[in-house]
Amino acid sequence: MDLDLDLAQVRAFVTTAETLHFGHAAARLGISQQALSKRVARLESLLGVRLFDREPGTRLTAAGERFEPAAREALAAGERAVSAALGVRRAVRLDVWGHLYAPMRTVAQAAAAFTAEAGGTVALEPGPGRDWESVAEALLAGTVDAGFGRVHALPGGRDQGLAQRLVRLEPVDAVVSAEHPLAGAAEVRPTDLRDSTLWCPAELPRLDFLRRFADEFGITRREDGPNLGTDHLTRHLRADPTRFTLVPADAPLPDPTGLRSLPLTAPTPLYAWSLTWRTTPHPHPLLPALLHAFTTTAHTHHWLTYHPTTDWLPPPDRPKLTPTL
Structure with missing residues (x-):
């Protein structure tokens, strides 16, 4: 167990583990793919285990998955040591x-x-x-x-x-197509959206806030898709006048053409x-x-303004207010 790790080899492993692609990892490190492969191979030889399966495609072995968290800690410790020795305060x-x-x-x-x-x-x-x-x-x-x-x-x-x-509670608006039945309203209640479809820009189980909002206010129609950016999101909203999504009230949309932002009231949902x-x-x-x-x-x-009678926070977010206010 008395092994001396080369941090350059460890960095090669961590970067490859992040990209799962030897070519992309080499480009990120600014070295050739051959040099990267040699560093990883030497590390595997030192440890006596394979860290990656190369075919079909690059993926971590069980040993690689066990090694990755400790490898990241080793790199972070190395950075701290260099900063301490040089008297440099790292950002x-x-x-x-x-x-x-x-x-x-x-x-x-x-x-x-x-x-x-x-x-x-x-x-x-x-x-x-x-x-x-x-x-x-x-x-x-x-x-x-x-x-x-x-x-x-x-x-x-x-x-x-x-x-x-x-650190911040931010009101959210419902964003809809200009053809949505509620597009002309000055404001809407969350329950007014029950006949609409909530569009989720990722798998819904990963979007805790949207999932809790839908459960709380009876939004049963839900669709999700890959997160390909705001332009992709707004195209989906324009294409279907039954859809809506939630966006912070003062977050700018890249192209608001054909869309309407509707303030939500009674209650106003807050994003934490x-x-x-x-x-x-x-x-x-x-x-x-x-x-x-x-x-x-x-x-x-005044980012932490919260009125329990008029605002809505998901239940797990409410205890966070106590030590902050």
Whole structure:
């Protein structure tokens, strides 16, 4: 068990595990595919196990799946060691998800306050996360420092070891085709949408907020499809006057032509945005400043306004209000 891991080989493995394609992984690392393959092969030889099955297609073996989380932690530890030795303060890596709901609008406002607290230096590196589950895995592996999006309990306790803080409650509108029967209304109630079809831009089991909204207000007609971006979403809405989806009230649509945004009232659904981070080991030293920046920005912009008699929050989101208000 007394093995000396080469972090270049470990990085080659992790990048290949992310892409499941040797050519794409090599391009991301800026090396040849032959060099990448040699690094992975040497790592497999050192460990005495195969980490990938190459045919048909590239996929992790059982040993590779066991090795991946620890490999990510090893890379993160290496980065921390280099930063400590050089006296360099590494920027906070923030993975953001929920891209159709434009989370960067919120991150950008808090980032300005965070940069000021960090002494005016570039201290935040936002990056795209696929979804909450994948960001939770990255946080636990130590490859990112914090996450921003809508957080909910993951099956099997896969989010244990992570903390969260609610930073914004955002009203959502119903977006419909201009030909939808309700398109001319000044506002609608969620129950008015019971005869419409909820269009979900991903598999519905992964969209906790939309699923809970549909269950709460009796929306029985539901369709889902791949998340191919906002343009794809709006094309589906224009094509079928029975469909609707939910979008934050001030999130801009790329092309609103032929669409209507209908404010929802009685009650108004609120989308909960949260910061999340790993509590141990080695949280980023700038994490307290990041939390403070988001919290102060939230209070400045009244992001946490909630009226129980007129607003609706999914039940799992309601306890998050207590420590925040």
